[in-house]
Amino acid sequence: xxxxxxxxxxxxxxxxxxxxxxxxxxxxxxxxxxxxxxxxxxxxxxxxxxxxxxxxxxxxxxxxxxxxxxxxxxxxxxxxxxxxxxxxxxxxxxxxxxxxxxxxxxxxxxxxxxxxxxxxxxxxxxxxxxxxxxxxxxxxxxxxxxxxxxxxx
Amino acid sequence: xxxxxxxxxxxxxxxxxxxxxxxxxxxxxxxxxxxxxxxxxxxxxxxxxxxxxxxxxxxxxxxxxxxxxxxxxxxxxxxxxxxxxxxxxxxxxxxxxxxxxxxxxxxxxxxxxxxxxxxxxxxxxxxxxxxxxxxxxxxxxxxxxxxxxxxxx
Numbered sequence: 001x002x003x004x005x006x007x008x009x010x011x012x013x014x015x016x017x018x019x020x021x022x023x024x025x026x027x028x029x030x031x032x033x034x035x036x037x038x039x040x041x042x043x044x045x046x047x048x049x050x051x052x053x054x055x056x057x058x059x060x061x062x063x064x065x066x067x068x069x070x071x072x073x074x075x076x077x078x079x080x081x082x083x084x085x086x087x088x089x090x091x092x093x094x095x096x097x098x099x100x101x102x103x104x105x106x107x108x109x110x111x112x113x114x115x116x117x118x119x120x121x122x123x124x125x126x127x128x129x130x131x132x133x134x135x136x137x138x139x140x141x142x143x144x145x146x147x148x149x150x151x152x153x
Numbered sequence: 154x155x156x157x158x159x160x161x162x163x164x165x166x167x168x169x170x171x172x173x174x175x176x177x178x179x180x181x182x183x184x185x186x187x188x189x190x191x192x193x194x195x196x197x198x199x200x201x202x203x204x205x206x207x208x209x210x211x212x213x214x215x216x217x218x219x220x221x222x223x224x225x226x227x228x229x230x231x232x233x234x235x236x237x238x239x240x241x242x243x244x245x246x247x248x249x250x251x252x253x254x255x256x257x258x259x260x261x262x263x264x265x266x267x268x269x270x271x272x273x274x275x276x277x278x279x280x281x282x283x284x285x286x287x288x289x290x291x292x293x294x295x296x297x298x299x300x301x302x303x304x305x306x
Contacts, residue, residue, distance in 0.1 A: 003179070004269070005162045006200055007237040026156070029237060032213040034227035040290035042229070045198075045240060047159055074187035076195070076273035079280060080180040084182060085161040085271050087198060088240070091281055116157070118238050119228035124295075126285050127232060128244055131298040133278050136191035142277075145284040 010116035014046065021109055023117055029038035032120075033104065037097045041123035043147075044109060047116040048081035048088045057081040058099055067138035076127070079134075091123060093141060108150035163269035165255070167199065167262060174262055176270055178255035185273075186257065190250045194276035194299075197262060200269040201234035201241045205220075209235040220291035246303055261303035280298060 012025040023044065025033060036042065051057070059077070059082045066068040075083040093107040104120075135142070158258075164185070165178040176197065178186060189195065204210070212235045217223040226237040246260040288295070 003163050005160050005179050006205065006269075006271075007158050007163060008157050008240070009158045012213060029213065029229075032229045032237070033229040034214055034230060035224060035289065036227060036230040038287075039230065040285070040287035041283050043242065045238075047243075052159065060182065061187055071188060072249035074185040074189060075276045076182075076185045077187060077189040077192065079274060079294050083272060084185070085198075087161070087197075087240070087272055089196065089274060089280075091283060116159075118159075119236060119240055121232060121242060122230045123283060123286055124232060124292075125283075125288065125298060126296045127242075127299065127304065128279075129282060129286065129298050130194050130244060130276060132193070133276055133282065134191075135278065136188065139277075143279045145278060145282050146280065151280065 002019055006086060008118050010047070010118060011120070012117045014111045014113060014115040016113040021106050023104040023106060023120070027102060029097065030102040033097060033099055033102065036104070036120070037124060039094065039122040041091055041093055043121040043123055043128070043152065044090050044092055044117060045086050045119040046111050047085035047088070047118050049116060051082040051086045056086055057086065070138045087118065090151055108152040110151045110153055112153070113128065157247055161271050163200070163271060164203055165270040167266060167268040167270060169191055169266040174259050176257040176259060176273070180255060182268045183252065183255035185266060186250060186255065189257070189273070189275060190247065192247065192275040194244055194246055196274040196281070197243050197245055197270060198272040199241050199243070199264050200271050201239035202238045204235040210237055210239065213245065223291045240271065243304055244299055261305040263304045265306065
């Protein structure tokens with residue numbers, strides 16, 4: 001086995017304060033936020049630290065806890081947090097950016113307070129918006145769009 | 154500075170063979186592909202190994218090489234490969250899955266042959282499809298959808 005490994009680190013953390021949700025960017029990375037306020041949405045890559053353990057990282061399939069009679073499903077066909085590399089991806093609506101403090105106020109996210117954030121990527125329709133996606137029959141009937149209120153806990 | 158670091162590893166590699174493009178999954182992760190063929194698209198997280206160096210990982214802004222008079226822009230407001238954690242994200246169309254060999258034939262991707270792949274996430278409209286995204290004026294006029302032919306090199 002000569003496959004390499006790679007090292008990543010937090011660029012910030014999720015903060016939940018008084019019913020508001022923020023991404024607090026570490027000071028040295030604040031310049032990377034420039035112009036992000038011109039986008040309505042951003043993709044948040046976050047480290048699912050609760051499942052960063054050997055057992056969770058070896059889990060390759062599951063019965064999804066949703067849908068109509070879901071079959072046994074590989075984790076790459078789910079959004080489960082447990083997966084070989086426990087990186088989660090949530091698209092969130094940007095409400096406000098304080099560049100001075102490195103705070104991005106967002107509408108919601110399905111990550112706990114203090115979750116490490118490892119990347120932000122502006123939502124580009126040309127990259128991320130699929131016109132006619134096809135999904136499995138066990139989840140047909142789900143919304144066709146990210147809900148207005150976002151995805152939360 | 155007591156921020157942690159995290160270790161990730163390839164779950165497969167991009168393979169370009171005779172004008173076809175595949176994701177070749179490492180043998181031990183093949184079971185994680187189960188049911189993925191019921192989705193039309195998958196998000197590919199890949200390791201931008203060409204910019205996995207200290208200098209590229211310290212780069213926080215750029216003048217984007219596209220659009221109309223783009224301003225100096227933070228990397229979190231771009232899809233540049235150089236960023237603190239050089240993880241790239243491309244949504245791709247699935248053409249065919251050979252579960253036995255762990256090969257996912259895809260329409261295209263903007264990653265070179267032999268690029269390490271670190272995660273696959275099925276494209277769920279409820280997670281990934283934004284109904285009314287807003288983008289900066291310097292890229293207004295770009296396609297509103299992922300092109301039919303996908304994003305390539």
